Amino acid sequence: MSSIENGVQELIARRAASELKGPSVVNLGIGIPTLVAKYVEDELIHFHTENGLLGVTEVEEEDPNLVNAGKLPVGERVGASFFSSAESFGMIRGGHIDVAILGALQVDETGRIANWAIPGKSIIGVGGAMDLLVGAKKVIVTTSHLTKDGNSKLMKTCTFPLTSTRSVDMIITELAVFTVVNEQLILTELMPGATLEQVRESTEADFVEGGFSS
Amino acid sequence: MSSIENGVQELIARRAASELKGPSVVNLGIGIPTLVAKYVEDELIHFHTENGLLGVTEVEEEDPNLVNAGKLPVGERVGASFFSSAESFGMIRGGHIDVAILGALQVDETGRIANWAIPGKSIIGVGGAMDLLVGAKKVIVTTSHLTKDGNSKLMKTCTFPLTSTRSVDMIITELAVFTVVNEQLILTELMPGATLEQVRESTEADFVEGGFSS
Amino acid sequence: MVGGFGLVGAPLTLIEGLTGKDVDGLTIISNNLGEAGEGLGVLLRQRKIQKAIGSYFTSNREVGEAFQRGEIDLQLLPQGTLAEAMRAGGAGIGGFYTRTGVGTELAQGKEIREINGEPYVFEQALKADVAIIRAHKADTLGNLIYYKTARNFNPVMATAADLVIAEVDEIVAAGELSAEEIVTPHLFVDRLIVAKKILTKEGVIHRKRCARVDCEACCQ
Amino acid sequence: MVGGFGLVGAPLTLIEGLTGKDVDGLTIISNNLGEAGEGLGVLLRQRKIQKAIGSYFTSNREVGEAFQRGEIDLQLLPQGTLAEAMRAGGAGIGGFYTRTGVGTELAQGKEIREINGEPYVFEQALKADVAIIRAHKADTLGNLIYYKTARNFNPVMATAADLVIAEVDEIVAAGELSAEEIVTPHLFVDRLIVAKKILTKEGVIHRKRCARVDCEACCQ
Numbered sequence: 107m108s109s110i111e112n113g114v115q116e117l118i119a120r121r122a123a124s125e126l127k128g129p130s131v132v133n134l135g136i137g138i139p140t141l142v143a144k145y146v147e148d149e150l151i152h153f154h155t156e157n158g159l160l161g162v163t164e165v166e167e168e169d170p171n172l173v174n175a176g177k178l179p180v181g182e183r184v185g186a187s188f189f190s191s192a193e194s195f196g197m198i199r200g201g202h203i204d205v206a207i208l209g210a211l212q213v214d215e216t217g218r219i220a221n222w223a224i225p226g227k228s229i230i231g232v233g234g235a236m237d238l239l240v241g242a243k244k245v246i247v248t249t250s251h252l253t254k255d256g257n258s259k260l261m262k263t264c265t266f267p268l269t270s271t272r273s274v275d276m277i278i279t280e281l282a283v284f285t286v287v288n289e290q291l292i293l294t295e296l297m298p299g300a301t302l303e304q305v306r307e308s309t310e311a312d313f314v315e316g317g318f319s320s
Numbered sequence: 321m322s323s324i325e326n327g328v329q330e331l332i333a334r335r336a337a338s339e340l341k342g343p344s345v346v347n348l349g350i351g352i353p354t355l356v357a358k359y360v361e362d363e364l365i366h367f368h369t370e371n372g373l374l375g376v377t378e379v380e381e382e383d384p385n386l387v388n389a390g391k392l393p394v395g396e397r398v399g400a401s402f403f404s405s406a407e408s409f410g411m412i413r414g415g416h417i418d419v420a421i422l423g424a425l426q427v428d429e430t431g432r433i434a435n436w437a438i439p440g441k442s443i444i445g446v447g448g449a450m451d452l453l454v455g456a457k458k459v460i461v462t463t464s465h466l467t468k469d470g471n472s473k474l475m476k477t478c479t480f481p482l483t484s485t486r487s488v489d490m491i492i493t494e495l496a497v498f499t500v501v502n503e504q505l506i507l508t509e510l511m512p513g514a515t516l517e518q519v520r521e522s523t524e525a526d527f528v529e530g531g532f533s534s
Numbered sequence: 535m536v537g538g539f540g541l542v543g544a545p546l547t548l549i550e551g552l553t554g555k556d557v558d559g560l561t562i563i564s565n566n567l568g569e570a571g572e573g574l575g576v577l578l579r580q581r582k583i584q585k586a587i588g589s590y591f592t593s594n595r596e597v598g599e600a601f602q603r604g605e606i607d608l609q610l611l612p613q614g615t616l617a618e619a620m621r622a623g624g625a626g627i628g629g630f631y632t633r634t635g636v637g638t639e640l641a642q643g644k645e646i647r648e649i650n651g652e653p654y655v656f657e658q659a660l661k662a663d664v665a666i667i668r669a670h671k672a673d674t675l676g677n678l679i680y681y682k683t684a685r686n687f688n689p690v691m692a693t694a695a696d697l698v699i700a701e702v703d704e705i706v707a708a709g710e711l712s713a714e715e716i717v718t719p720h721l722f723v724d725r726l727i728v729a730k731k732i733l734t735k736e737g738v739i740h741r742k743r744c745a746r747v748d749c750e751a752c753c754q
Numbered sequence: 755m756v757g758g759f760g761l762v763g764a765p766l767t768l769i770e771g772l773t774g775k776d777v778d779g780l781t782i783i784s785n786n787l788g789e790a791g792e793g794l795g796v797l798l799r800q801r802k803i804q805k806a807i808g809s810y811f812t813s814n815r816e817v818g819e820a821f822q823r824g825e826i827d828l829q830l831l832p833q834g835t836l837a838e839a840m841r842a843g844g845a846g847i848g849g850f851y852t853r854t855g856v857g858t859e860l861a862q863g864k865e866i867r868e869i870n871g872e873p874y875v876f877e878q879a880l881k882a883d884v885a886i887i888r889a890h891k892a893d894t895l896g897n898l899i900y901y902k903t904a905r906n907f908n909p910v911m912a913t914a915a916d917l918v919i920a921e922v923d924e925i926v927a928a929g930e931l932s933a934e935e936i937v938t939p940h941l942f943v944d945r946l947i948v949a950k951k952i953l954t955k956e957g958v959i960h961r962k963r964c965a966r967v968d969c970e971a972c973c974q
Contacts, residue, residue: 131721152721156833157759158903160719170762170953171904177760177813185675185708187716188902190937191759191785192841192910195834199626199854200693202721223859228821230828231812232860237834240853241626271857345941366941370613371539372683374939384542384733385684391540391593399895399928401936402682404717405539405565406621406690409614413634413846414913416941437639442601444608445592446640451614454633455846485637618847627838628869631848649848649878658869679934714899715935 114280117297118248120145121278122207125246127151130204131160133238136176138248139207152183154203156234158194161186175234198234198241206242208235208274210249212264215311217273217286219247220266229267239270251279251308258310260284260291281305284313292316325464328494331511332462334359335492336421339460341365344418345374347452350390352462353421366397368417370448372408375400389448412448412455420456422449422488424463426478429525431487431500433461434480443481453484465493465522472524474498474505495519498527506530535620535660535691536564536574537667540593543684544573545701546731546738548666553577561585563662565616565687566593572738581605587660589613612640615657617690622659624693624722629658665695668729669718672702673709676723677716685717692722699725703732755840755880755911756784756794757887760813763904764793765921766951766958768886773797781805783882785836785907786813792958801825807880809833832860835877837910842879844913844942849878885915888949889938892922893929896943897936905937912942919945923952 119141126132126142128150134140143153144164153162155174162174163183174180197203210219222236223229239245249259260277277284282305283295291313293305302315333355340346340356342364348354357367358378367376369388376388377397388394411417424433436450437443453459463473474491491498496519497509505527507519516529538544549568553576560583567586568575575594577583585607591597600606611619612634622630631654635641645656667688670681678700680688692698700723731740758764769788773796780803787806788795795814797803805827811817820826831839832854842850851874855861865876887908890901898920900908912918920943951960 154721155903157762157906160721161713168955169902170955172902173759173762177762182713182902185673185677185711185720186713187677187719188713188900188905189719190905190909191833191837191907195837196621196625196693197719197721199834199838199852200624201626202693228818228828229830229859230818230821231810232830232832233810233812234833236832236858236860237854240856241834267859269858368941369683371542372686374941375933382735383682384735386682387539387542391542396682396933399893399897399931399940400933401897401939402680402685402933403939404685404689405613405617405687409617410841410845410913411939411941413614413618413632414844415846416913442598442608443610443639444598444601445590446610446612447590447592448613450612450638450640451634454636455614481639483638618845622850625838626852626854628851628853628867628872628874630842630850633846633848647848652848654848682934712935713902715932 114250115141117280118278121283121297122246122248125276126205131202132205132207133198133203133242134174135206135208135235135238137209139209140174140176140178142207142248154197155180156191156194156198156237158189158191159186195234195237198237201241201243203238203242205244205246206238207246207248208238210247210259212266213247213249213260213274213277213311214264215260215262215291215313216289217277217291218264218271219269219274220264221269223267225266235269239272245272245274246276246278247274248278251281258308260309260311262311281308285316290314328464329355331494332492335497335511336460336462339490340419345416347412347417347420347456349420349422349449349452351423353423354388354390354392356421356462368411369394370405370408370412370451372403372405373400409448409451412451415455415457417452417456419458419460420452421460421462422452424461424473426480427461427463427474427488427491427525428478429474429476429505429527430503431491431505432478432485433483433488434478435483437481439480449483453486459486459488460490460492461488462492465495472522474523474525476525495522499530504528535662535665535695536562537665537686537688537691538564538573539683539686540566541568541573541733541738543668543680543686543688544568545666545668546573546733547727547729548699548701549573549577550731553580558582559584561587563587563620563660565613566590567597569594570596578606585609587611587616589616610640617687619657619660620687620690620694623661624690627659629656631656660694662695664697664699665691666699666701667691669700669702671704671706671711672700672723672726673706673711675708676700676720676726677711678702678718678723679711679715680717689718692718697725698723699727701727701729703729755882755885755915756782757885757906757908757911758784758793759903759906760786761788761793761953761958763888763900763906763908764788765886765888766793766953767947767949768919768921769793769797770951773800778802779804781807783807783840783880785833786810787817789814790816798826805829807831807836809836830860837907839877839880840907840910840914843881844910847879849876851876880914882915884917884919885911886919886921887911889920889922891924891926891931892920892943892946893926893931895928896920896940896946897931898922898938898943899931899935900937909938912938917945918943919947921947921949923949
């Protein structure tokens with residue numbers, strides 16, 4: 107990964123972190139979402155990972171049997187607890203997770219996302235994404251604004267299979283922050299260095315320009 | 321309770337105990353079934369109580385928070401474990417209990433029982449009986465042969481509401497032991513002091529006289 | 535929802551608090567309604583309970599009497615179905631199929647479905663606005679562990695209500711409960727109080743001090 | 755059923771045993787099929803697996819390749835639905851309704867039912883003939899406790915198979931595990947072995963001796 111890509115990811119992760127307020131329980135997906143944790147200092151924010159841990163923290167001493175959902179080594183904070191996958195998804199589906207931060211391959215203009223399958227490739231993995239989308243009280247998507255080919259990930263309609271019929275609540279890219287209200291994307295913020303023109307050019311989806319600050 | 325009644329109950333409980341072989345997990349109902357435990361010496365027999373304990377044993381020091389399903393104080397044996405009601409009934413419904421020993425108000429001639437409600441009285445309690453009947457691999461009924469009014473509890477048809485459509489496997493009274501095969505009662509044993517005549521007179525249900533010993 | 539199997543594992547202090555409150559028309563989801571004049575039995579006498587959902591009201595004879603006088607609605611479920619319905623409610627399951635109760639009066643009017651050749655009855659999930667539960671120890675984050683058979687319905691109720699208030703013997707520092715032994719992770723728990731009314735061999739008693747060595751700090 | 759989340763909490767010794775056995779046409783229920791050439795990935799290469807039911811086969815790229823060559827059937831479930839289906843199987847629940855997956859390709863052909871105004875999809879319970887699982891310690895009765903996130907699917911699989919074989923780091927005397935901390939009560943467990951193949955920071959290694967002080971007694 108180039109250091110520019112890296113910088114973009116850290117920028118997005120930092121912005122997502124600032125969205126979190128304690129007390130809350132937050133589940134972080136694989137990729138950019140995982141980076142969010144290091145920008146959070148509020149002790150009232152607890153990280154949940156669906157493979158069975160509430161109280162994820164940065165790894166101190168690597169333990170092959172202490173990992174997050176991305177199978178990366180993590181640590182456990184004071185007051186953490188372990189539980190089975192069945193209990194963990196009971197927490198997710200049952201509405202006990204305040205915020206899920208997820209990656210996406212595509213977002214449509216109603217705020218629905220596709221993040222688990224690509225047509226033409228065998229569909230062989232879904233993981234916990236569908237559960238998080240139906241269960242988490244608030245869903246934040248963190249993603250690069252464009253694909254590697256330079257196409258907008260914020261599209262009129264997803265061409266990849268949807269992960270859920272539920273619209274997410276917020277989309278954070280390196281260019282902008284959108285909130286989703288009544289299945290409509292509202293541009294609420296330009297990211298540092300980004301211009302409105304740039305966002306308009308890079309976004310296929312229709313969006314409303316909210317009263318945003320840049 | 322008179323000492324005769326008492327003696328009858330102990331007789332039935334002792335006979336039921338002799339039916340148990342380890343390794344097995346046994347759930348004991350309220351009343352006569354509770355008495356069964358004290359006649360069991362096989363350490364490979366573990367008693368389960370649906371309020372959340374595997375490894376019930378006789379009470380040593382009374383603890384108000386260590387009780388069986390009849391809310392009577394019990395003890396916990398070495399290697400016991402505690403769990404919630406949801407987990408406990410998962411064990412029962414899921415087929416993890418080898419034997420349930422239950423009381424009955426009535427048994428019909430196909431071996432189905434009624435033990436939770438009396439017509440004309442408000443139906444306000446069922447407890448775990450229905451779960452045990454669908455879930456336990458083997459169900460043994462222990463009951464006095466006659467009601468207090470001298471009527472047979474082993475009837476052609478139950479007049480009280482059924483607890484389950486499942487036939488039990490064995491019925492033990494102070495007069496006889498019946499096994500239930502293909503929804504038919506088979507008299508397999510006379511209890512000490514009982515005669516075939518007595519059993520015939522005291523049993524309204526049709527039964528087959530098996531090759532029994534007395 | 536109110537935890538406990540009879541009085542064992544019932545949040546007696548919180549129930550007492552409720553008896554002193556000006557509330558009525560309550561729907562109570564609990565295995566029993568306490569005993570006559572004890573635990574939820576007090577709320578029953580106060581006629582604050584409009585409806586009760588449980589499995590074994592027989593343990594308080596006054597429930598049947600109130601039911602016959604038309605003072606209370608009762609919904610009876612097999613005990614395993616009651617526990618499972620709460621678990622479903624807490625785990626985001628809308629409903630489930632169980633063989634328990636099929637062919638009995640308790641399945642009347644309910645949907646029957648054949649699965650792998652066996653009949654099952656459909657049961658809906660149960661949720662509550664508030665659960666009051668009893669645990670043994672809490673840490674300051676709200677993680678809970680239980681004591682022996684006082685566990686019963688408490689952990690599952692902790693998952694199935696919008697507001698969960700736990701009454702405990704002792705509140706310890708975060709980290710004092712092992713991460714492997716915590717039964718109810720803190721995300722389920724909203725409020726904690728220390729028990730003042732407890733079940734003993736001699737019956738239900740009030741205690742002025744709680745079980746903590748530094749009791750003064752927590753109980754005035 | 756085979757426990758584990760990837761290789762974490764997978765019963766590597768038992769899986770290795772299976773790779774040496776003359777079996778084929780296996781249906782494997784497991785979150786993943788290990789990694790390429792590790793864990794269940796070895797069974798895949800041996801073409802012993804006819805069908806796999808899981809949620810995330812992406813962690814082993816050879817699964818997709820085998821699928822495209824038509825060598826293996828795959829049934830994909832959302833991870834929570836997979837876990838819940840096993841729990842249902844173990845708890846005597848025939849099937850359940852979840853909102854997860856509604857409106858997506860994974861709900862195609864499945865029954866949708868409205869409950870309290872929300873659409874839910876029906877999912878059937880999962881059971882297995884055999885479950886091989888990984889735990890941390892067992893006592894001589896077969897009670898189990900787990901280690902950190904190596905717990906994952908293991909406790910729920912322990913409930914959902916006719917024969918349950920657990921691979922553990924250590925077997926201790928009954929009574930050494932606290933009655934309150936046992937996660938899998940012994941009634942679920944049929945056989946125990948001590949792990950010889952374990953996951954370390956350096957990858958999967960064989961160890962000659964197990965973790966017991968009196969290792970000679972248990973490992974030849």
